[in-house]
Amino acid sequence: MASHRTAWILLLLLLCGLSCPVVLSVHMESGGSGLEESGDGGLLGGGRVKRGWVWNQFFVVEEYTGTEPLYVGKIHSDSDEGDGSIKYTISGEGAGTIFLIDELTGDIHATERLDREQKTFYTLRAQARDRQTGRLLEPESEFVIKVQDINDSEPRFLGGPYIGSVAELSPIGTSVMQVMASDADDPTYGSSARVVYSVLEGEQHFTVDSKTGVIRTAVANLDRETQDRYEVVVRATDMAGQLGGLSGSTTVTIVITDVNDNPPRFPQKMYQFSVAESAPVGMLIGKVKAEDSDVGENTDMTYQVKDEEGLGAFRVTTDSNTQEALISVQKPLNFEAQNVHTLVVEALNKFADPRFVDLGAFRDQAIVRVSVLDVDEPPEFQLPDGLMEVQEDAAVGSVVGVVSALDPDAANRPVRYAIDHSADLEQIFSIDPQTGAVVTTQVLDRETAGWHNITVLAMEADNHTQVSRKPFRIRILDVNDNPPELATPYEAAVCEDAKPGQLIQTISVVDPDEPQSGHRFYFTLAPEGSSNHRFSLLDVEGNSLEGSRKHNDMKRPLVYTHIKLNPSVSLPTTTS
Numbered sequence: 001m002a003s004h005r006t007a008w009i010l011l012l013l014l015l016c017g018l019s020c021p022v023v024l025s026v027h028m029e030s031g032g033s034g035l036e037e038s039g040d041g042g043l044l045g046g047g048r049v050k051r052g053w054v055w056n057q058f059f060v061v062e063e064y065t066g067t068e069p070l071y072v073g074k075i076h077s078d079s080d081e082g083d084g085s086i087k088y089t090i091s092g093e094g095a096g097t098i099f100l101i102d103e104l105t106g107d108i109h110a111t112e113r114l115d116r117e118q119k120t121f122y123t124l125r126a127q128a129r130d131r132q133t134g135r136l137l138e139p140e141s142e143f144v145i146k147v148q149d150i151n152d153s154e155p156r157f158l159g160g161p162y163i164g165s166v167a168e169l170s171p172i173g174t175s176v177m178q179v180m181a182s183d184a185d186d187p188t189y190g191s192s193a194r195v196v197y198s199v200l201e202g203e204q205h206f207t208v209d210s211k212t213g214v215i216r217t218a219v220a221n222l223d224r225e226t227q228d229r230y231e232v233v234v235r236a237t238d239m240a241g242q243l244g245g246l247s248g249s250t251t252v253t254i255v256i257t258d259v260n261d262n263p264p265r266f267p268q269k270m271y272q273f274s275v276a277e278s279a280p281v282g283m284l285i286g287k288v289k290a291e292d293s294d295v296g297e298n299t300d301m302t303y304q305v306k307d308e309e310g311l312g313a314f315r316v317t318t319d320s321n322t323q324e325a326l327i328s329v330q331k332p333l334n335f336e337a338q339n340v341h342t343l344v345v346e347a348l349n350k351f352a353d354p355r356f357v358d359l360g361a362f363r364d365q366a367i368v369r370v371s372v373l374d375v376d377e378p379p380e381f382q383l384p385d386g387l388m389e390v391q392e393d394a395a396v397g398s399v400v401g402v403v404s405a406l407d408p409d410a411a412n413r414p415v416r417y418a419i420d421h422s423a424d425l426e427q428i429f430s431i432d433p434q435t436g437a438v439v440t441t442q443v444l445d446r447e448t449a450g451w452h453n454i455t456v457l458a459m460e461a462d463n464h465t466q467v468s469r470k471p472f473r474i475r476i477l478d479v480n481d482n483p484p485e486l487a488t489p490y491e492a493a494v495c496e497d498a499k500p501g502q503l504i505q506t507i508s509v510v511d512p513d514e515p516q517s518g519h520r521f522y523f524t525l526a527p528e529g530s531s532n533h534r535f536s537l538l539d540v541e542g543n544s545l546e547g548s549r550k551h552n553d554m555k556r557p558l559v560y561t562h563i564k565l566n567p568s569v570s571l572p573t574t575t576s
Helices: 002-018 545-551
Strands: 058-061 070-074 086-092 099-101 107-110 121-130 141-148 162-167 175-178 196-201 206-208 214-217 229-237 247-257 270-276 284-288 301-308 314-319 324-329 340-349 363-373 387-391 399-402 415-419 429-431 437-440 451-460 463-477 503-510 535-538 558-565
Touching: 058 070, 086 099, 162 175, 175 247, 196 206, 206 229, 270 284, 284 363, 301 314, 314 340, 324 340, 387 399, 399 463, 415 429, 429 451
Parallel strands: 058 141, 162 247, 270 363, 387 463
Antiparallel strands: 070 107, 086 121, 099 107, 121 141, 175 214, 196 229, 206 214, 229 247, 284 324, 301 340, 314 324, 340 363, 399 437, 415 451, 429 437, 451 463, 503 558, 535 558
């Protein structure tokens, strides 16, 4: 019997080697002698078995498409004598539905198509019972049926949609992004889940690392202005890319981001504007704009006046919102002085990339011609200070001064003059409407009014609405036309015991005239008093207009002298 059992074991081993899913079943006698199973599933020779069940792992190939149930393996008890007295049953996952067992032989078949990607193994329990009594002949034992993988799942990209970006003009090999595909097949069994990557579409511009799925640039001349995005199709193939492997693909959108590699460009090289010569300082006369094929802040630019024949008559500023150059008046314009101004306006990148700035390539220039339009302007006065002088003794009709005004326009129309008598109510002066000669119409008196103000109007002869106004000040020059006068009436008194040489009275005089060099006054006694030798006059030193001002702060000149008794004369005691 021992040799018979050994031969049966070798036959089963041979069958297992030929067909892996076949169970290794060892028939053992109830006495328990025979082979025992090692911890790793091997068989150990010698000794008694430690249990009545013997089998290797059970396998069933997934996706079986045959018409007959698929044989999985056999469970067997060493107490089975082959007489049909033992009934084999199973319980657990799929028992009675997915897996059926032959009660007599213990053969197990799979009745359904299994998918390892849904369930990788099933855990069941085996029972061996006496067919008559139902008594368990062996302890219930657990076993596992593993679903064996086949390459039935293609790689799938689960992270899509993929959108990456890379700056234009990036060097070859610049990393863009990484894609990853997963394969539901068993990664521990063969190469079914070993994925490699390749580029199906877009390989002219991009590559993909076959192992990591990292996408990189394949060229260095990616230009956003030419093409701003690419659709790259990446394929993932299992079986390490070998023939017969399954594959899946995904589309990767790669956006080319902008760098400031383009200069501003004026769409035309010359612009023309016109402005009236009367335009106020700060007035906007026109806009120009350079174009930049970049995007975002790379289109920001500034403008400046590079050269101008008009010597700063205009200024250029930048509108930060529209990126336009705003040309405005900076100085008053004059058609007669210069009727055409030529400016060279320069546009520059505000945020120029130093990698691309060379030889001034990131700027452009345009010529701007500004025509100044003539405006009918009122006459302009030629006397800047507006001061005239005339002596107070000038006869009526004397010329005080001549006013001159010219028409600044190219037509040079004749000018007519008038005095605005709303400001000169006394009408002391008049003006010749053609020559502009200002003459007196009344007698002048400096002591009454030393200054006069008049406003002269200059207007075009055929258009009195074109009028200019200019105030003039007329100073009346003094002449010595007033005699000195006593400052106040004087009455002197002297005591009879006055001593010779005693001061009796100090008198002062005033003169309303104001000569440039000052007056010099001389005092003498009147003829009727000159025969009286009892009194004399003492002239005060410095008795001039300037000297009097040092002693008096009156508006009219004041000078004075002293009256004294003669030292050699005695007054009569009866004279007072």
